[in-house]
Amino acid sequence: MVPSRSSAYIAVEKRQSGDMRNNLFKKEHRKLFMFWLIILLVCLVLAVLIILFIVLPLVVKYSFSIQQKIVFTHGYADSSKGTLTEARVVNDCKQLYSWIRNKTQANIYVWGQSLGSSLAANTVLQVEKDGLQPKGLILESAFTSFEDELYVHPYGKIFAWLPWFYVTVVKPLRENGFIFDTSSYLKKIKCSVMILHAQDDSVVPYRFGRKLYEISSNRTGTAATSIYHEFDASLEYNHYFIYQDPFLKYYIMQFIGKNISLVPVKVL
Ligand SMILES: *[C@@H]1O[C@H](CO)[C@@H](O)[C@H](O)[C@H]1NC(C)=O
Ligand SMILES: *[C@@H]1O[C@H](CO)[C@@H](O)[C@H](O)[C@H]1NC(C)=O
Numbered sequence: 001m002v003p004s005r006s007s008a009y010i011a012v013e014k015r016q017s018g019d020m021r022n023n024l025f026k027k028e029h030r031k032l033f034m035f036w037l038i039i040l041l042v043c044l045v046l047a048v049l050i051i052l053f054i055v056l057p058l059v060v061k062y063s064f065s066i067q068q069k070i071v072f073t074h075g076y077a078d079s080s081k082g083t084l085t086e087a088r089v090v091n092d093c094k095q096l097y098s099w100i101r102n103k104t105q106a107n108i109y110v111w112g113q114s115l116g117s118s119l120a121a122n123t124v125l126q127v128e129k130d131g132l133q134p135k136g137l138i139l140e141s142a143f144t145s146f147e148d149e150l151y152v153h154p155y156g157k158i159f160a161w162l163p164w165f166y167v168t169v170v171k172p173l174r175e176n177g178f179i180f181d182t183s184s185y186l187k188k189i190k191c192s193v194m195i196l197h198a199q200d201d202s203v204v205p206y207r208f209g210r211k212l213y214e215i216s217s218n219r220t221g222t223a224a225t226s227i228y229h230e231f232d233a234s235l236e237y238n239h240y241f242i243y244q245d246p247f248l249k250y251y252i253m254q255f256i257g258k259n260i261s262l263v264p265v266k267v268l
């Protein structure tokens with residue numbers, strides 16, 4: 001059926017108004033698009049600012065507070081009052097050592113891991129000064145100094161490139177009693193030292209373990225031994241899992257002077 005003129009006209013008009021609507025919609029759409037784009041950009045900028053100024057500092061703060069908790073559980077729980085300084089924690093460890101010394105005549109070995117290895121070294125240095133000679137010191141996944149570690153720690157690295165990192169982070173920590181200068185403690189220690197480090201340690205690089213071994217071996221005026229065990233990266237012990245090594249008990253036996261021929265040949 002042929003449409004009447006008027007109905008054809010209406011159809012054209014409808015199509016035109018449809019186009020107009022489309023155009024209008026496109027304009028609206030574009031405006032809306034720009035609006036959301038701006039909102040998105042503002043959100044992005046805000047997110048970056050929040051991450052830079054709130055999240056990252058919190059992460060750094062939290063990472064330190066985890067270590068403080070470890071320190072406290074290894075020391076005395078009631079020492080959590082007052083501010084945390086290395087000297088305070090080492091003093092707690094000294095008390096603990098003295099308490100154990102009073103309980104037994106057996107040889108005492110001090111073992112520290114990560115940040116704890118620095119506390120262990122400092123504790124050994126302090127008790128040696130008091131004439132309470134321990135038999136040996138074991139440093140597991142240890143760093144040479146807190147300052148060296150700050151520049152390579154996964155959280156420290158985020159900020160270490162900043163030009164004022166030393167003044168705003170390293171120096172204030174040092175001034176607030178975070179010294180943990182394992183290298184200099186080790187130089188003055190008289191007892192035997194065993195150092196354990198995994199090649200794939202992602203928190204404390206194993207070159208620190210090697211350096212500590214060098215320092216320990218260089219000690220003069222002591223007949224004490226220095227032993228270093230480096231665990232192959234393929235074992236995937238990283239920073240925390242050296243204790244899982246099946247040969248560790250033999251290394252300990254060798255270190256404490258038990259029958260050394262028990263130590264089997266390690267096949268990597
Ligand atoms: C261990 O014994 C000595 C000497 O008797 C004493 O001075 C010291 O306070 C004791 N240490 C602890 C933690 O009880
Ligand atoms: C250890 O001693 C050697 C030889 O005296 C020296 O070259 C090296 O720098 C010393 N290493 C450390 C870490 O003191």
Ligand SMILES: *[C@@H]1O[C@H](CO)[C@@H](O)[C@H](O)[C@H]1NC(C)=O
Nearest residue numbers: 253257258259260261262263
């Ligand atoms: C060590 O062990 C080996 C074999 O088990 C034995 O022949 C040797 O006498 C032991 N040495 C000492 C000092 O106990």
